[in-house]
Amino acid sequence: EDQVTQSPEALRLQEGESSSLNCSYTVSGLRGLFWYRQDPGKGPEFLFTLYSAGEEKEKERLKATLTKKESFLHITAPKPEDSATYLCAVPSSSGSRLTFGEGTQLTVNP
Amino acid sequence: DAGVIQSPRHEVTEMGQEVTLRCKPISGHDYLFWYRQTMMRGLELLIYFNNNVPIDDSGMPEDRFSAKMPNASFSTLKIQPSEPRDSAVYFCASSLGRDTGELFFGEGSRLTVL
Numbered sequence: 411e412d413q414v415t416q417s418p419e420a421l422r423l424q425e426g427e428s429s430s431l432n433c434s435y436t437v438s439g440l441r442g443l444f445w446y447r448q449d450p451g452k453g454p455e456f457l458f459t460l461y462s463a464g465e466e467k468e469k470e471r472l473k474a475t476l477t478k479k480e481s482f483l484h485i486t487a488p489k490p491e492d493s494a495t496y497l498c499a500v501p502s503s504s505g506s507r508l509t510f511g512e513g514t515q516l517t518v519n520p
Numbered sequence: 521d522a523g524v525i526q527s528p529r530h531e532v533t534e535m536g537q538e539v540t541l542r543c544k545p546i547s548g549h550d551y552l553f554w555y556r557q558t559m560m561r562g563l564e565l566l567i568y569f570n571n572n573v574p575i576d577d578s579g580m581p582e583d584r585f586s587a588k589m590p591n592a593s594f595s596t597l598k599i600q601p602s603e604p605r606d607s608a609v610y611f612c613a614s615s616l617g618r619d620t621g622e623l624f625f626g627e628g629s630r631l632t633v634l
Binding site: 452454501509513 | 524562621624625627
């Protein structure tokens with residue numbers, strides 16, 4: 411059974427304090443790993459797709475990386491507007507079912 | 521495009537009542553997904569459609585839940601009869617193509633069953 415585990419559950423940072431979120435996965439034949447951002451009262455919003463170990467994607471203060479067993483979402487010099495829940499997800503072998511992790515709730519204080 | 525549109529945004533009902541949630545996907549998207557989000561279980565896939573045809577409903581919790589997609593621009597998720605444990609946020613999402621993990625989510629329907 412596909413499993414996705416995210417850590418930490420919650421992370422509180424000061425503005426400008428860089429850190430990383432972790433997403434570890436157990437799937438048979440990875441067909442991609444996806445990062446989403448979810449703001450309170452909103453649906454998840456797609457951020458990145460990673461397909462192979464060693465791949466990196468960047469968007470503003472966010473950088474996602476992928477190894478054979480886990481992915482990291484690095485946040486450099488975060489701002490309060492980066493506060494959100496960050497979710498990672500992996501597709502099933504059929505490609506159409508996404509299994510989501512529980513998410514990391516990030517709070518960035520000014 | 522206005523994105524995925526869901527209604528109602530909030531629904532409060534009493535146990536035993538029928539609940540119908542509605543979704544309009546992004547035009548041109550051929551996949552539509554219904555997810556449920558709770559604190560305890562996170563985001564769970566209930567059912568998804570491809571070209572209006574249900575493909576995988578293994579996530580539907582029980583027979584009280586049913587979903588339809590009569591055309592490419594409309595889908596419903598119905599719960600009859602509703603129970604307090606059905607209280608959750610229900611999301612509809614659409615995507616273009618099978619192998620993309622880029623889902624476009626609506627803002628969700630928050631259901632409270634008393």
